[in-house]
Amino acid sequence: MNSPYPVIASVVEGHGEERALLGLLQRLIPYLREGAYAHIPPPYRLPRDRMLKPDPLAQALSIVAARQPRPTGVLLLLDADDDCAVELATQIRRLAQNTHAHVPLTAVVAVREFEAWFLAGAAGLAGHMGLPHDLTPPPHPESIRGAKEWLSQRMPSGITYRPPAHQPSFAQHFDLDAARSAAPSFDKLCRDVLRFLG
Template sequence: MNGSYPVIAPIVEGHGEERALQGLLHRLVPYLREGAYADVQQPYRLPRDRMLKPATLAQALTVVAARRPQPTAVLVLLDSDDDCAVELAARVRDLARQSHSHIPLTAVVAVREFEAWFLAGAAGLAGHMGLPHDLVAPPDPEGIRGAKEWLSDRMPPGVTYRPPAHQPSFAQHFDLAAARAGAPSFDKLCREVAGLLG
């Protein structure tokens, strides 16, 4: 711990998550533990292809580990796309251990994509940024290929879902409880963040 609270350094793969994850974690911490606080640092963006290479992941870890206040943990977030989320998370953890075994690190992989969590918690987005007021979550949100397209199809005519523009706001409004129930990978994020709170 840094003083009496954790300091979390996120590493993400996309521009949208670079802007959205910090706000989501600030929202999640008191949701998971009433009265809790964590210093969530600005996410470091590392594209997926570089995140899965030992040298570039090591370089990113060196950068975030040198921040002040010094992180008490690193949280890596990426999308599974068509890969197995469990295996991909294990691969990232193994790569990180090769160079930075002294840094507490957890890797969370969103099944399919980050936006699957928005689909699972869609009720909280009803009426937000032009989405329908009767918006409901689809069955099996993590089984949908193209969560971004699902959101675009429900936005006003001429409006397309764009991660950098929409993710930060959607991350503040989607239904957290419904997302935990409907998206196991989001529940995994919640459990990992709760663990980082000590």
């Protein structure tokens, strides 16, 4: 079964990203192209250590590619942590293309962490879920190792940032324009999604 609209499937590494990316893509599409629509199936979760191995990645891609409606593009998303984001994206894209060259796909690697994008767009989170009303983004947000800790330090006393609890909501509120300007890996996500839209 084919869809009259683009179908953007995804593979993510963490529990938080399972819900956060779904909502983020639904928000991004009309932001990137007014009036655009795409079908966004729930992401498929594959832990990072397995995503970097040929067989588990191939199995995940086979599952995602067989879903209905069939995806017109597949997004692989993971955190760089201490690795080079460009090299990691190249590595995982090569692994994927070895078995699924027929599937249009891209690999986006968040520099450091997915949460670096929240730091880059922190002004949009001001006053949200107990964060300060004067919250401002740090300089060079993608250089911070510990974006989750940065967010925890600014939350109300006794509350710690937890990806499954906070990522989906933060993904709906962070400043997209600021994040594109300050976080090149987020800008890459935007460019790749725009390409999937045709």
